[in-house]
Amino acid sequence: MQSLGIDIGSRTIKTVLLDDGEIRRWEVVDATSRPAETARRYLAKYGGVPVVATGYGRDLLEIENVSSVTEIRACARGIRSYCAHARAILDIGGQDLKAILLDAEGRIAKFEMNDRCAAGTGRFLEIMAEKLGFSVAGFGGAAQYGAPGITISSVCTVFAESEVIGLLNKGTPPDDIALAVHQSVVMKITGMYKRLSSSSDTVHLVGGGALNSCVRRLLENELRVKVLVPANPQIVVALGAAIIASQSA
Structure with missing residues (x-):
């Protein structure tokens, strides 16, 4: 099963796509211009996949009925996947x-x-x-x-x-x-x-x-x-969001 975590930060948007618990794909893109539009493009790209948003701009996806969690919760979950x-x-x-x-x-x-x-x-x-x-x-x-x-x-x-x-x-x-x-x-x-x-x-x-x-x-x-x-430390929070999405699907 696949799941997606989106971390909408003030400077960048980070996404992690999980496939049966393994990272299939991750991206870090600029968020200083039209972050909501950028985040929605990822929703369209991975349509039908369980999604959890987090980060500074997580509320930007409320209109899309996307669940959200705090960065602190997502960070905790993400780092534990690197080190139990x-x-x-x-x-x-x-x-x-x-x-x-x-x-x-x-x-x-x-x-x-x-x-x-x-x-x-x-x-x-x-x-x-x-x-x-x-x-x-x-x-x-x-x-x-x-x-x-x-x-x-x-x-x-x-x-x-x-x-x-x-x-x-x-x-x-x-x-x-x-x-x-x-x-x-x-x-x-x-x-x-x-x-x-x-x-x-x-x-x-x-x-x-x-x-x-x-x-x-x-x-x-x-x-x-x-x-x-950890490897790719900028995606840890997005990874945590993806893990939470997979467990709540």
């Missing part, structure tokens, strides 16, 4: 951050979420990469060549952007600023995670931000735990 004993998750999305703890049975025990400010999110990293002249894909690599000693103190994206421009005007090397930007992101994520008082020695990092190698390295240093990134 996963207990701690950090999700770096385009516009929000989530820290999630699961109990031994995989149920959500506690979570923290930051969705009021883009600081520390994937979009924040995109903006800073652009200001510093890096591609998003190469930003994390550039930061790993940076020298420590600079601090980005602002927690607001607009003010942080001003700090970055000021540092550039002073002649600060872009790689050094890139490292400081990544450190500010990691400190924000670390603060959220520590408030959950997790005792887990392993954290699973998901979302588009998990593709950034510098974020992963800095998180391991700050949290002093093993940070694991």
Whole structure:
């Protein structure tokens, strides 16, 4: 039996098609223009298949009578398909951050979420990469060549952007600023995670931000735990939605 999970995020739409519990196909496409129309195209493409929507824009498919679940529930279900004993998750999305703890049975025990400010999110990293002249894909690599000693103190994206421009005007090397930007992101994520008082020695990092190698390295240093990134971390939430769809069909 096939099922479809659609994760309608603020930056991208992720879809996962399952066939008898195995991933048959997955896609990540831009969602910054006409996300509802894009999501409906997937419904038409896989007509008749059980569907569950999740993500920032999951309500866009209400008119299509598509069931929806929260990203937190879908994320928990998705990560357990990668690791049956996963207990701690950090999700770096385009516009929000989530820290999630699961109990031994995989149920959500506690979570923290930051969705009021883009600081520390994937979009924040995109903006800073652009200001510093890096591609998003190469930003994390550039930061790993940076020298420590600079601090980005602002927690607001607009003010942080001003700090970055000021540092550039002073002649600060872009790689050094890139490292400081990544450190500010990691400190924000670390603060959220520590408030959950997790005792887990392993954290699973998901979302588009998990593709950034510098974020992963800095998180391991700050949290002093093993940070694991699943294959294709940006589709974990869509995968969870597809699993839920298959079980509710």
